Amino acid sequence: MNKAIIERNLPHNDNYKIISYAYVSLIDGNGTCCDNCGKLISNMVTIENQNGVQYIVGNDCANTLTFEKWKLVFEIEPAFDEGKSLRSKIIKGFKSNKFNQAYLYKTNRIILEYTDGGNSMQEINYPEITIPYIKDLLTKK
Numbered sequence: 001m002n003k004a005i006i007e008r009n010l011p012h013n014d015n016y017k018i019i020s021y022a023y024v025s026l027i028d029g030n031g032t033c034c035d036n037c038g039k040l041i042s043n044m045v046t047i048e049n050q051n052g053v054q055y056i057v058g059n060d061c062a063n064t065l066t067f068e069k070w071k072l073v074f075e076i077e078p079a080f081d082e083g084k085s086l087r088s089k090i091i092k093g094f095k096s097n098k099f100n101q102a103y104l105y106k107t108n109r110i111i112l113e114y115t116d117g118g119n120s121m122q123e124i125n126y127p128e129i130t131i132p133y134i135k136d137l138l139t140k141k
């Protein structure tokens, strides 16, 4: 299947490398707009063209534009996925009354305290992304 690639703001024949990536919560009003497609984004990827000009784009646009696709697949997308799935797990647990606490332990572990008295600990592989993703859900700081 061929997906037509639409050229938006950033020229596709430039060479974009990936500089960094970050998550900002839209809840806090900190979202930004993708420099390529204009959509409001919370998963931000900073890319740089061959002239050293940097742009902030969403991960879909980063994938279309960058030649460093391996970085997206093996590093950036797993980090965003970890944040997203942990966030939805915590929200689900609170809604169904399964957990009553969620808090950080050391710098890269989350403790989920169950309403029945038990608890579980989950290691966070990408704390710099996942912690901002779940920060507003933590019950103890």
Ligand SMILES: [Zn+2]
Pocket (backbone or CB within 6 Å): 034, 035, 036, 037, 038, 039, 057, 058, 060, 061
């Ligand atoms: Zn975009």
